[in-house]
Amino acid sequence: DADVTQTPRNRITKTGKRIMLECSQTKGHDRMYWYRQDPGLGLRLIYYSFDVKDINKGEISDGYSVSRQAQAKFSLSLESAIPNQTALYFCATSDSLGQGFTDTQYFGPGTRLTVL
């Protein structure tokens, strides 16, 4: 079984709809992340959480919100989806051995989201 899972794997929705992407991990890591990937651009950080009570905005948090329901679960919501949020979304986890972002990131399989 995969250590980091994401649901759904693919989603097509319409402008203005609220969408939730879910991420679960069995690695026992405290740190979790949400990224989006667009063609020709590197992965960009949306939100991150270093433990259950810690939520931080990343580089591109506008239009997104997150919830850390438990150590193993971190969900990303698009409150009112718009077409430029069409992208590949990755959840990731990491250990907390090092400071900040120094530990290996373990990614989920991704969610391909299309907003029409």
Next chain:
Amino acid sequence: RKEVEQDPGPFNVPEGATVAFNCTYSNSASQSFFWYRQDCRKEPKLLMSVYSSGNEDGRFTAQLNRASQYISLLIRDSKLSDSVTYLCVVNLRGSSNTGKLIFGQGTTLQVKP
């Protein structure tokens, strides 16, 4: 200027060839460096960390040049399975000690039989 820049390629090489990629970063406060590999829009996976003294893992060698602010990845004896996108990743030290992770856009390698 992008914080982390890579030549997107694609680099086309025959099986068995040696190929090298460079990645430049703009911020001298960058703290740690990594190469990840990503296969055809699947999830990225760590290939190797890059240490100041350079490091090798089988056919892969990574080098860091802090003075010129670039890292490199050398692949020897290329295999068909090396045909993926290589992501250069830089951890930038921040004032809050958290820092941030910057991903390059990736360099695509195509190894031909």
